[in-house]
Amino acid sequence: MSSGILVFCETDGGKLKKTALELLSKAATLGGEVSAVVIGGSVDAAEAGRHGASTVYTVNGDAFGAYSTDAWVKALAAVIEKASPAVVLGGASPIGKDLFPRLGARLGVGSVTEVTELANVGGQVVARRPVYAGKAIATVKVKSSVALFTVRPNSFAVNPTGGGAASVVAVDAGVSASDLKTQVIEVRKSAQATVDLTEADRIVSGGRSLKSAEGYDSVIRPLAAALRATPGASRAAVDAGYAPHSHQVGQTGKVVNPTLYIAVGISGAIQHLAGMRTSKVIVSINKDPEAPIFQHSSYGIVDDLFTICPALQKEFEAVIG
Amino acid sequence: MKVGVLLKQVPASDTIIKINPDKTGIVTAGIKWETNPYDELALEAALQLKDAGKATGVVVLTVGAADADARVRDALSRGATEAIRVDEASVVGSDSLGTARALAAAAKAAGVELILAGKQAIDTDSAAVPAMVAELLGWPQVSVVTGLTVDEGKITAERNAGGGFIEVVSTSVPAVITCDKGLNTPRFANMKGIMAAKKIPIEVKSAADLGLSAGQVGAAGALVEESGLELPPPRPSSKIIQGATPEAKVKELVRLLRDEAKVI
Numbered sequence A: 001m002s003s004g005i006l007v008f009c010e011t012d013g014g015k016l017k018k019t020a021l022e023l024l025s026k027a028a029t030l031g032g033e034v035s036a037v038v039i040g041g042s043v044d045a046a047e048a049g050r051h052g053a054s055t056v057y058t059v060n061g062d063a064f065g066a067y068s069t070d071a072w073v074k075a076l077a078a079v080i081e082k083a084s085p086a087v088v089l090g091g092a093s094p095i096g097k098d099l100f101p102r103l104g105a106r107l108g109v110g111s112v113t114e115v116t117e118l119a120n121v122g123g124q125v126v127a128r129r130p131v132y133a134g135k136a137i138a139t140v141k142v143k144s145s146v147a148l149f150t151v152r153p154n155s156f157a158v159n160p161t162g163g164g165a166a167s168v169v170a171v172d173a174g175v176s177a178s179d180l181k182t183q184v185i186e187v188r189k190s191a192q193a194t195v196d197l198t199e200a201d202r203i204v205s206g207g208r209s210l211k212s213a214e215g216y217d218s219v220i221r222p223l224a225a226a227l228r229a230t231p232g233a234s235r236a237a238v239d240a241g242y243a244p245h246s247h248q249v250g251q252t253g254k255v256v257n258p259t260l261y262i263a264v265g266i267s268g269a270i271q272h273l274a275g276m277r278t279s280k281v282i283v284s285i286n287k288d289p290e291a292p293i294f295q296h297s298s299y300g301i302v303d304d305l306f307t308i309c310p311a312l313q314k315e316f317e318a319v320i321g
Numbered sequence B: 001m002k003v004g005v006l007l008k009q010v011p012a013s014d015t016i017i018k019i020n021p022d023k024t025g026i027v028t029a030g031i032k033w034e035t036n037p038y039d040e041l042a043l044e045a046a047l048q049l050k051d052a053g054k055a056t057g058v059v060v061l062t063v064g065a066a067d068a069d070a071r072v073r074d075a076l077s078r079g080a081t082e083a084i085r086v087d088e089a090s091v092v093g094s095d096s097l098g099t100a101r102a103l104a105a106a107a108k109a110a111g112v113e114l115i116l117a118g119k120q121a122i123d124t125d126s127a128a129v130p131a132m133v134a135e136l137l138g139w140p141q142v143s144v145v146t147g148l149t150v151d152e153g154k155i156t157a158e159r160n161a162g163g164g165f166i167e168v169v170s171t172s173v174p175a176v177i178t179c180d181k182g183l184n185t186p187r188f189a190n191m192k193g194i195m196a197a198k199k200i201p202i203e204v205k206s207a208a209d210l211g212l213s214a215g216q217v218g219a220a221g222a223l224v225e226e227s228g229l230e231l232p233p234p235r236p237s238s239k240i241i242q243g244a245t246p247e248a249k250v251k252e253l254v255r256l257l258r259d260e261a262k263v264i
Helices: A018-027 A045-050 A069-083 A094-107 A213-227 A235-239 A270-276 A292-296 A305-320 B037-051 B066-078 B096-110 B129-137 B191-197 B246-260
Strands: A005-008 A034-039 A055-059 A087-091 A110-115 A117-121 A124-131 A136-142 A147-151 A167-170 A183-189 A202-206 A230-233 A260-264 A281-286 A299-302 B002-007 B009-011 B033-035 B057-064 B082-087 B114-118 B141-151 B154-162 B165-172 B175-179 B203-205 B224-230
Touching (some): A005 A018, A005 A069, A018 A147, A094 B096, A094 B129, A094 B154, A110 A136, A124 A147, A202 A213, A213 A230, A213 A260, A230 A235, A299 B246, A305 B246, B002 B037, B009 B066, B033 B037, B033 B066, B037 B066, B066 B082, B066 B191, B114 B129
Parallel strands (some): A005 A087, A034 A055, A110 A147, B114 B175, B141 B175
Antiparallel strands (some): A136 B224, B009 B033
16 A cells, blocks of 8 residues: 655755755655655765655666666656655656656656645645646646656745654665666756756846846846845847846746746746746836736836846845845 | 657647636637647757658647647648647547557557657646657657757757756667757748648547557546646735835835845
């Protein structure tokens, strides 16, 4: 009988990623035993235990040097067979989104992508997720005995439960090099190495009103730095060459879910909103009082961004330090 | 080698979404429909392979009702050479896995050796069907690809691996590739293409035609069930910060962020 929650945890340099901690924290509130699985990385059993996991399953070996769909699907399927959870959670990261649907098809179970809410309703885990680029929210239930969910980063708070170290169980998934049908032949860091926008907790985004790449660089980047935020941009700013495509927030850019989103000189087109509307607090700075973005903001300042932003940067530096 | 392209008809990206009274779906009356923008990238990549003599044909594979034929006809007008539409009525209520079963069966029937798809459909945003198709066919997958070369059956794909990393992945046909923005700029149909496309029939198949049983597709086979659809909660009216000077407004904003919103 499957029961409990298994959390697929990604790691970075031996530490559990923030999204893993968010999922463990949430799993601890849903009822049932919580276990974690780490594939191809080293395990911080104390940290996993501190966030509610009683067991960490690990799968390691030569086939796990770099992420591959084939090795990861086989490994996670083997751990699911051993742990027999009712629910499997993972971050809606590039890995999670590549892995979970395929895993669902392999196991013949329901898989739901990028949920933003999870709740225990009468003993069943029910999810809510944005659809139509966030213009609507769907409530989703899974009928199979195991349910797979990927979760949008930053949907849940990190809340250590203070538990003791998790016990570590190594699993042999029987994965060998011959299982791998894809090979990573090169990895390179893209030019602007910053916190991944999709996982950022604070974002300062610039729009077309910045007028130039110099305008973007001299206004948005230092303001973001003062707030310890990640810089983002609207499609209009990217298309005009003021910021690289990697910074684009929106329907054809990145979907972000920060606690604080500051939109500077952005009018608020539907496609931009699609990328940031679940932000907990939205601040807009725009000279145009009719800009649609003000309808979707928590706070707004109607004024010239070239006057406001330097002053705001100074104030953040004074208050945040 | 024939290349298959998974194509979906979706509401245009600037559609104002209204929920129907029983909250089971959106109001479709008056909606402007378009081809899923990410699928256009997949179609363009397939057409480029055909132009380079690396694909003998490009097969559009879609699940939809007759009104989706307009999108298929547009893809044929751009240069696709065949099309199979799995009739929506025979798979209505399918979840992603059911849809994937229908498309995988259609792909087998079409005899394709490479499947290109958009990374996600902009209505469901599930990004699930292509990976499921790959699993059902037993083919490797490479997702969210922004660069693609195919040479003598060998595939080299560039993708965003997250965290600012770009990966270059190697695999071979048969395979499923999902396409992300940056891969190419989709072409428009020209008059010559539109005329040529008129002669190409759109094969319409039912789930039964493709050998699928009732439990594999449709509502009966669905393991994921949407039990309600609603609009997002409106934000309380935004507070426009007043102040005599920019400095005063800024001070008030930061005070609110710290003391009221408690985000700094």
